[in-house]
Amino acid sequence: MMSFFKDRNCYLRDYNLPLLEKIKRFNYGYLFFITLVVFMGIGILYSVAQGNFDPWASKQLVRFFVSLIFLYLIALTNLRLWMKYAYVVYGIALLLLIAVSIVGHVGMGAQRWLDLGLFHLQPSEIMKIALVLALARYFHGASLEEIRSWRFMIPPALMIIIPVAFILEQPDLGTALMLVFAGGALFFLVGVQIWKFCTAFILTLISLPIIWSCLHTYQQRRVLTFLNPESDPLGAGYHIAQSKITLGSGGLWGKGFMQGTQSRLNFIPEKQTDFIFTVLAEEFGLFGAFALFFLYAVIIAYGFVIALKCNNFFGKLLAMGLTINFSLYVFMNMSMVMGLMPVVGIPLPLMSYGGTAMMTLCISFGLIECVHINQEMVIGRRGSIDDE
Amino acid sequence: MSVWGYEKGRVMTVRIWALAGIFVMMGLILLSRIFYLQILEGEKYRFLADKNRISVRQTHPSRGFIYDRNGVKLAVNKKTFQAVLIKEDAPDYRQTLANFLKLIPLDEDEIKRIEKEISWKRAFMPIRLKDNLSYEEIARLQLNAPDLVGIQTEEGMVRFYPEGKATAHVVGYVSLLNENDVRSDPNNPFIDLPGYRIGRTGIEGSQEERLRGIPGTRKTEINAQGRSVRILEDIPAVPGEDIYLTIDVELQKYMTEVLRAYAASSVVLDVKTGEILGLVSAPTFDPNLFAYPIPAKEWRQLITNKRLPLQNKALSGSYSPGSIFKLVVALAGLEKGDIKRNTTVDCQGKTKLGNQIFHCWKRNGHGEETLENALMHSCDVYFYEVSQKIGSQQILATARKLGFGAPTQQDIKGERSGLVPSPAWKEERYNDAWRMGDTLNLSIGQGFLNATPMQLVKATAEIANGGYQVRPFLIYETDAEKSREPKERLFKEEYIRILQSGMNRVVNKQQGTGHASAFDVDGQKMAGKTATTQVRRISLKERQEGIKSQDELPEEYRDHAIFVAYAPVDQPRFAIVVLVEHGGGGAQVAAPLASKIMKKTLELYPREIR
Known part of the structure; x- marks a missing residue:
């Protein structure tokens, strides 16, 4: 018990801003753009429900405000706390994943969440944040020489591979890919040599047939359909085709708010979640799509700037990792609905209807805000102890 | 930042910028993709979206x-x-x-x-x-x-x-x-x-x-x-x-029933207006079969039936008119002036023309015949003789005037014209000159001449109404128009009266060929003319084999039975034709059927009390 308190004191000792200062330093511009996108999303949800707040828009609004409280509270925490409990969070997330896997086996079919009564806990969502936390923690104190050695890279690689394996088993190809990409991006940022990425890429190509055989039939079919949409014109190919029709028919200015025929007449599957972008593009055209692009670009740019400005590696990596997560969401969803990528089931962050996603996104933004508020914080190589 | 992290920090900053660059490029790809979809391909997708949502149906x-x-x-x-x-x-x-x-x-x-x-x-x-x-x-x-x-x-x-x-x-x-x-x-x-x-x-x-x-x-x-x-x-x-339509469905049903057992056709015509009151061809078929695609089996039955149920025999059947045509010959002679009411011919059962012998249907002859009696007896020799005087040209001209050789109406398509031959036609067709023998054959309605039952009843109606032209029709052009009074007189009443008298005798005189079918409904009687037309002569070989009468021949070789008539005699209103294919004698087969139908017609349309 004593050591715990001692350690904690060590971490928290030198740098903790007063609450008022933290509130002052909070990046309200960042929050403004986030809120703007959420409201755009709510507008589209309203339109998709043919001019009704039910069943999506109103709930989404409530969820956003609840999540906003979390965002704000997390932003005001001490960054060192997250550094200290990074592995704990990762461990819990991994245990939950395993639990889901077991429950999933007991239950029927694919199971991605634990029913906790009030809300569905989706461990894979938590893992997206936990992995970034754990990797940021791991790489924080690493020297460049360590990073460039093989042996040092084995633990972080396992940190990625183990949850990915469980998530693939669920099966949730989209999230698994996101974890791999986000983790890989962090590897890249800390300075892993480019040739290692090339090697990994080639190795992946070679092992593709093995991965292929591990994929679920429905996933195989989706990939095949993507490569040749004619093969399944009523199934996934139909979705891609209709998605493109919806987007393309929007033209320059769109068909007008609530005037989208494709969405109104149910030609779009999952129009309130994964394919919500097509509705925006149909009703507001290129103009609306570009506006959303711009907002996303601003949010992502904020993340980059916050990372660049941060004084400590943990904060840099945390902000970058979460921003990369967010960006990957956006890229993958948009590529998917535009027919550039197989339909893998990834929502459009902040726009798509969904409670868990909104909550995890706000936690992420809370953490990035936390990095922003604590950008001047110096964190020693192993916490702060060694640097004394 | 401390010394251990200096190089690492530098690398990281560079890599963050590199990643930013990668993101910008990915963003540009997405932007160009959306530009491509919405602007360059927009027209196509708008079209597809409309096609999705709009269904045009007739x-x-x-x-x-x-x-x-x-x-x-x-x-x-x-x-x-x-x-x-x-x-x-x-x-x-x-x-x-x-x-x-x-x-x-x-x-x-x-x-x-x-x-x-x-x-x-x-x-x-x-x-x-x-x-x-x-x-x-x-x-x-x-x-x-x-x-x-x-x-x-x-x-x-x-x-x-x-x-x-x-x-x-x-x-x-x-x-x-x-x-x-x-x-x-x-x-x-x-x-x-x-x-x-x-x-x-x-x-x-x-x-x-x-x-x-x-x-x-x-x-x-x-x-x-x-x-x-x-x-x-x-x-x-x-x-x-x-x-x-001008059709009376009651009469139509009755006619269908009467002709049910035969390959036959019958038409009932209003002699003044040309309204077709009944038009039946037997055997018939059920038109409701065609409402849905007709089952193959039933279709096969319809098209393989030798009695051709699908053919409208009244309009598309073309036959030698036989003795009916004697009315035309008589009219031609009267018009030309070569014969009069009292012109007589002595029938000895045959007429010689060069080496050829033309027989009367009655082997031992009718003896001295007047025109009316020749019609009554249907004496062949009378017409052999007078036709030589009249000549084919006049006979054929009168036939055309009566409507032979041309369709009689326009309301149903596919009516055949029949055939009125001519020397030129024979020359063309057979590369042979018209001979007197052809004229003799023509005079009894055999040979090249062909007519449809519709033409026969039209001619009958024109005789019945006193020589006015009749244009048979089926469709009332407006609901109100129920009659078209005849305007154009074709033949002198005097000549027509002689023919009418002959036709009256056919039915109402003891010796008339159609006497067995005479009736008297409410004082209304029928006048008519019988015909039995050869489909094929009984050959010498068959005669040797013992086949003497038509009844013993296979059905398709037997004679056609024809009867035309009008009623009532005093004030003709209706004309009728009945033609029974391979039915045998006109008097024995066709006349009784026509008589039944005519009686029914008179019952349905009783004499107007004035």
């Missing part, structure tokens, strides 16, 4: 009804449901079809037909899968709608003929469009209407354009499930015109 106009002279319905429409497949709507029409057949099995012939239609129909043209769906089948289709994308249940109209067989040849029938219809008239506005049935024969065929109306167009917005959400545009169909 709607059926209601086909005009057909009524008889008393307003009895002869052709009406019945509601029906059918399943159609639209190729372009089905993602995989073969799969869709397979799913359909699992729910509603069809026999092999039908599947073959559907396969054929799939191969030639345009992608947007509905392919009929099953007609006359029961409610149970409709329910089954609706329950399984997700597996049947591209299949629609259409409400259609099917033609129904309440009087069926009795009016089959007059009213005709309709049937579904086939490959030839589409090819021959690709601009027919009805091609895309599933279940559209085109008039084929009879009034349905000739009045197709009046009856069919104009199809409507309905643009509806449909959702992804194919369900109609709202109507965008609705141009209602214009129903077809109703048509009133």
